[in-house]
Amino acid sequence: MSKLLIVGTVAFDAIETPFGKTDKILGGAATYIGLSASHFNVDSAVVSVVGDDFPQKYLDLLTSNNVNIDGIEIVKGGKTFFWSGKYHNDLNTRDTLDTQLNVLADFKPVVPEAYKDSEFVMLGNLHPLVQLSVLEQVEDPKLVVLDTMNFWMDNALEDLMKVIAKVDVITINDEEARQLSGEHSLVKAARKIEKMGPKFVVIKKGEHGALLFHKGQIFFAPALPLEEVFDPTGAGDTFAGGFIGYLARTGDISFENMKSAIIYGSNLASFCVEKFGTERMEVLSEQEMNERLYEFKTLTQFETQLD
Template identity: 65%
Template sequence: MSLVIIGTVAFDAIETPFGKRDKIVGGAATFASLSASFLYDDIKVVSIIGEDFGDDNLKILTDKGIDVDGIEIIKGGKSFFWSGKYHNDMNSRDTLITELNVLENFDPKLPASYQDCEYLLLGNLTPQVQIATLGQLQNKPKLVVLDTMNFWMDVALEDLKEVLQRVNVLTINDAEARQLSGEYSLVKAAQKILTMGPQYLIIKKGEHGALLFGENQIFSAPALPLADVFDPTGAGDAFAGGFIGYLAKVNSVNFTNMKNAVIFGSALASFCVEEFGSEKLQTLSQEMIRERIQQFIALTKFEISE
């Protein structure tokens, strides 16, 4: 049984109030698979890169035992490149450059060895590629998690709705939940979105935590209050990776486990933003994760007896 993650593997150039990096390894599948690798050990990535990516950079993934057989390398091609600059409040950013490069003709091909997929994360990508991935799996996975963004709601809403019909969990942020549902209240937004296909919805609220909706229940997870958010890039992907990584580990899908999965996702995301790009995720230890989970418990625990 494996956890398959599809998404971009790319180069990023990032500027934040804390400094800048001209060319670091990024992409949704990078953040998500690194994050999941601390929780589960049979992770397989589907993506596309150019020859410029290089073995040294792929080693960032393979060092964590991540299977990269599904990452197509285009000879002479250039990897997807994104460049962005964050404002002082770190909640808004300007995209400076988006060079699709090899991503423009991405036609995902799942190696035969990926057919043991039971947990599937459809990282943020064009909905058509997400549908194509689903179409290549001979057996329906136990759990399909979909991450997407407002851009696809703007330019490919009908395709996105088709993907929604085929997934179990959707993760989006609060503005996207409002856009997708046309409802301002997040409770009403969730009610509408849960009629579009997924059985569970996670609304990510950045520094305000996340809400999990499903099985007629709501769970509210905090974000860890941090003195400095160094670089928010990839936090949502790290969240999704930690979330599905935990569920693959316990291999049982219900609201109780989903709640824990949201906490693990939040913990991994909290590490992600403490350094540039995926730098912190590359150096995490199990002990650091255990300690952070304890911080989340301390942060939220109260006991009212009457």
């Protein structure tokens, strides 16, 4: 069984969408990544930090989904990272209402001994120096995937470029790809980003799907057209968790297999957005995932009569 090491936030979120609002609920990139990857029967562990205000039941949720939490530091007297946001009517854009870094401000990640030989490493969205510190503690991983966002491009570009240079795959959204590369065309943007280090570039387009680029080859995974998107929070992290989870499960990091990994990521993300926060992911069954995989196939597969 492959080991998958995940670094990212474990947090409180308060979310408002056109369909309702939540109090402080379970959130954080590593939470979504871990829950998503748990569907692939890998030995995964989260490196993160919380305060002692963080409910045991949330930690138990991770453990019960076979996510090891030895690397989650609990700071005595500390408060857990908190994010609050409000989505606009189209659910494609949102305003951040509040960000309280709390214990995250001084976070020094420590990778548990048992996971220093992880073959797969998922660097979830966090300060690039924290991502770099985790990477330096892992011995010779087979595949490192980096997720990041425009905030670090604006505020820590030099550090971000250091970590980008060291990873195999980067996942960012379309606007971030344009910002990072200075190119409007995503084909050109991906080519420039490949030159920064990553051999594979995944560009997430939300409801418009995701693109995988590698040495001039392109694969496109659609998002499943849904009747209703309820809450997009965590969709990108769930996508990343499904992507690396599938790769860790199959142990195959070829371009061909990454196509399927992108589909699995999109598949899991399509469930995530159906309810608030982690609610849907907490009860998602393998059967539901497999049935939806069939929907993804029928959505794009075709045979022509002329060729």
